Structure formats: structure tokens, C-alpha cells
Amino acid sequence: MPAAGTTTKSDERRQHVVDAAVSCFARRGFYGTTTNEIAERAGISQPYLYRLFANKQAIFAAAVTHVGGLLTETLTAAKTANNTMSPPQALRAAYSTLITDGDVLRFLMHANCATDEPVIRDAVRTCYAQQVTIVRELLDGDDEAVRQWFAAGMLDNVITMLGLADVAEPWAATLIDA
Numbered sequence: 001m002p003a004a005g006t007t008t009k010s011d012e013r014r015q016h017v018v019d020a021a022v023s024c025f026a027r028r029g030f031y032g033t034t035t036n037e038i039a040e041r042a043g044i045s046q047p048y049l050y051r052l053f054a055n056k057q058a059i060f061a062a063a064v065t066h067v068g069g070l071l072t073e074t075l076t077a078a079k080t081a082n083n084t085m086s087p088p089q090a091l092r093a094a095y096s097t098l099i100t101d102g103d104v105l106r107f108l109m110h111a112n113c114a115t116d117e118p119v120i121r122d123a124v125r126t127c128y129a130q131q132v133t134i135v136r137e138l139l140d141g142d143d144e145a146v147r148q149w150f151a152a153g154m155l156d157n158v159i160t161m162l163g164l165a166d167v168a169e170p171w172a173a174t175l176i177d178a
Contacts, residue, residue: 014052014062017042021063026106030060030114061123064111067104068127074098075134087138088149095153099160109157 020042024033035056039049053059078094085093099105115121132146139145155175159165164172 010052013042013044013048015066017044017049017052017059018062018066021059022067022107023103025060025063025110026103029110030056030117030120035059057117057119060111060114060117061119063107064120064123064127067107067111068130070098070104071095071127071131072134075131075138079138087140088145091135091138091149092152092156096156096160099156105157105160109161 017038021033021038024038024041027033028037033056035049036046038059039046042049044052049059053062074094074097075091078090079087099108111120111124111127115124132150135149136143136146139149159175162172164176
């Protein structure tokens, strides 16, 4: 007999909670989101939530791991998906597509802001380490190109979050045309 909480159904519920958590944390961040909100969004009771995860930090860390997996899949697929673009262009295009999901982008931004929590800091560091490794591989080990790609991605985050495509001002155009 499997240990409590290790069944396939529990795994499915954990994933459902993680999906709900990404959405909740994307809106209110780690500190502003309650476990009750996550449980409600996931359609489970708060006590059951705590059977699946030890605490809110563990839920957030699992959400970081999940979103990191989405990043990994997106960036890896970019390498083979478009042969008409240079690798940096293909990576940036793939990342730009991923961050159009407002929940993913807002969650990533909140994850960077919650690194005062050691468990979350470790999860975010692991996520960055994985992404740097993938991008470095796709950019043939060129560390300067990796830094430039991450810098452009951070700018893309700002452009997307501020909705600068809809702002007809010279300062917005300066950032968009970078």
C-alpha cells in the first residue's frame, strides 16, 4: 500500500494546487496570498492543502519549479522550432510568447521579490541556474550573449507588464525598440 499522499490522485491534486497557486501568487504575491485562497481556487479544503504541502513556502517553491519547467520546455523548443532566426532571436521570441501569459510573468516577478524566504530563494536560484544552463548551451557557451539575452528578457518583462505596446509616447518607444 502506498504511503499517504503518494498516489497518482494526490500527484494530480498537487499539480492542480500548483496551477492554482501560480494564479493566486501572480495576483497578490507570496506575502499577500493566503493558503485559503489557494485551496479555494484549487477546489479543495485548506486542511487537505496541508496534507499535500507542508506550508505556503513549499507551495510557492513547487510553483517556482513548475514555472521553471515551462521556461525550460519553451526555451528548449525554441532551438529547433525556427531555423530562420538566430539562436538569440529564437530564444527571445519563444520567451516573449511565454510571458504573454500574465500569470506566468507576474508570478516570476513575485518570485524574485519573495527571496527573503530561504526555501523560495533556493527554488528561484535553482530555476535561474537551469535557465542559464539551457540558454548558455543554446548560445554555444557565449557568456556575454547569455547576459545580453537575460537583460533583454528583463526588459521584455517590463515592456509587457506596463503594456508599453499601447503607450504612444517617445519614452515607451525607446524601450520597445531596444
